[in-house]
Amino acid sequence: MVLDTPEGYTRMDTASLADYLAGLPALRARLGGAPSAWQIREVGDGNLNQVFLVDGPDGSLCVKQSMPHIRAIESWRLTVERTSFENAYFAAVRPHVGGLIPTIHHYEPRLYCLVMEKLEPHTVLRRGLVAGNRYPRVARDTAEYVARATFFTSDLGQPLEAKLDGIARFAPNHGLIRITSDLVFTDPYRINERNRWTSPQLDAIAAEFRADVPLKLAAARRGQQFLSHAQALIHGDLHTGSLMVTPEDTRIIDPEFGFYGPIGMDLGAFTGNLLMSYLSQPGHATPESPRDDFAEWVLAQIPIFWNHFAQRFSELWETQPGGDAYAPSMFAAEPSRVAMRGERAAFIARLYDDMLGFAAVKMIRRILGFAHNIDFDAIADPDRRAPCEIATLRLARMMLVQPERVRTVDDLLAAAREAAPRAQPVSST
């Protein structure tokens, strides 16, 4: 199959990548030695791109390249330009988020190739959580990241001219916005050949969801909000696979879905993926590692994340209002300043509602849609996996259709605990 690619584009392999890097003096110097001494491995495990790790005698690099199709399915065409949006997103948020993103060394527009810091000894958060590892900083760091990246790109943090320029820059990100609109908000609720689920165990609930009108309306409402609420520059795919972590460090990667959308989409991606990790833990439990304490640790990250986000976003609004919404010159007198506290709290409360809704649709799409998570897929026995997935679907439905039952983050934790399937250690089944 021949796909359109821009003039000069070639798909990299380990040999051509070595040649390419050898021609860039700064990168060559960073790696050190002769190109023949470099070790290059293709390690991409996402659905979309190829990713190379390059190790030289003096240093290392990570190279990400997009192809004119998705990595997982060659016949599924996708604009090769997506890496340019990743590069633009990193450039836009870098002044605000400092060391929470990788260092970008080079971007090659002809090859849609992003050369960045190789993060080591970092691991993908989702893999770490499947393995039962704790990362004490990740919830707070991610909260700080979302607060800063979204506040400073919202109408509260930047003048309208800068925001409109940002909107224009990311609006052409058609391909990935299309993927989200279809795969998150639409496909799981209709018959579509791209869908899959644990079958036959989930056949009944998948059919139930496709016929569940209140659920579908709630999901569609969130889909409409995703497309029309240009609230801030969002990462757009901030799940636990987009975080590289160590116990001491957190880095946000893979922002190729970035565009101006609702802040709750980023909040919900992280929270929804923590809930999936929590509800998948019984499926990973063994007699030696029952996972009860670890599951509680995962759940406890949600209030850390939400509370820190809410506090920091509100503080930034109070102390660094640089946008055109709620112009400070209208609210300078003391009575206004008191009232603005209530206004900020109401705004944050709406973000909580949005977080719930977007978390829920993201939980459902990972179980009934095209792209699944290793949280569940790594549970080899479908009869152990299915109860975890069904519990997740039931909790997600409540979050979408009965949000009044999870009005606070404590309510959400209680609902998650109640939803959780009993651990079924292998030896007892």
Place this chain on the structure above:
Amino acid sequence: MVLDTPEGYTRMDTASLADYLAGLPALRARLGGAPSAWQIREVGDGNLNQVFLVDGPDGSLCVKQSMPHIRAIESWRLTVERTSFENAYFAAVRPHVGGLIPTIHHYEPRLYCLVMEKLEPHTVLRRGLVAGNRYPRVARDTAEYVARATFFTSDLGQPLEAKLDGIARFAPNHGLIRITSDLVFTDPYRINERNRWTSPQLDAIAAEFRADVPLKLAAARRGQQFLSHAQALIHGDLHTGSLMVTPEDTRIIDPEFGFYGPIGMDLGAFTGNLLMSYLSQPGHATPESPRDDFAEWVLAQIPIFWNHFAQRFSELWETQPGGDAYAPSMFAAEPSRVAMRGERAAFIARLYDDMLGFAAVKMIRRILGFAHNIDFDAIADPDRRAPCEIATLRLARMMLVQPERVRTVDDLLAAAREAAPRAQPVSST
């Protein structure tokens, strides 16, 4: 003062415009005869641009040119590119709104000059309403226009790729979005040298509004929505000065403020200006023309406008869903179709709320801000004008701060009648 203008730009006058049109064969033929036989008058009466009417032996034209400043104040710089957004807006909505906009004959990007149909014997609706004239079609035509122009550019009516392209096209309209953000949502609520009002009669209420925290918060909330709710391509300035009418015909003009924003902004502009016309009628009353019946006619246009808009938008959604929000494939079964009726009604109800809020801020800005309306300004006696303006401000405040008192369009009419000042015919004062 020397202002930056693009290479090749010159400000037109009647002589240079004749030369320019003479060089364009199609336009020259349309006018007929020799350029020396053409009559050209500059008639612009808005705040921003110059407008020429050109009459030749065989036909006529209207030419609109933007300057690198606003028409009213030369020191107030404004991007000359604004006419390009007007041209782009007309091109975007033309397939949907047919004869409700003028025919565009030519656009000259070098001169930011738009050559269009001269509408005659049309008059500006606002002038007609000040004169006490009735236009039986205007409310229904404008409702049809807003329903079609916004539905087909929303996520309900067009695929996300087309909407994102539109968002990118209009996001650079910085200058006019800045004007709206400052003049509508901010300046009336703070001390600013651009503000003016009927003084001293309105000094007290202007100070009261600047100190009215609930009012300012409600206005700021609408300002934030204006900047972040990319719901559809909106006209952005759809007041009664942007409509050219005869009793038999309605045309929407002056969409240079066009961008992707909240639909309620267009609904509110028209409704708010009808309310201002209604509340100004006592100031225009004379013993010979008491205006009571006419004022009621003006008020009666609001339910015609709102009800026709609501019905048509809902019908378009039901019969021509072409967007990515609420994908029809999710809602094909009968129970979904019933539920979608409720969903559409809830969506329309939110548009009503938005209409109220945007109408109110537009009423306030025309009385306490920079740009005023002839509805009030044509009332020469400030002691007759002031009661009309104060009544308008009081009604607007209720619409913003106590919207539960005007939940239906009948409530709104009742509130307007209650707010109206008594007619004060000249002879009795």
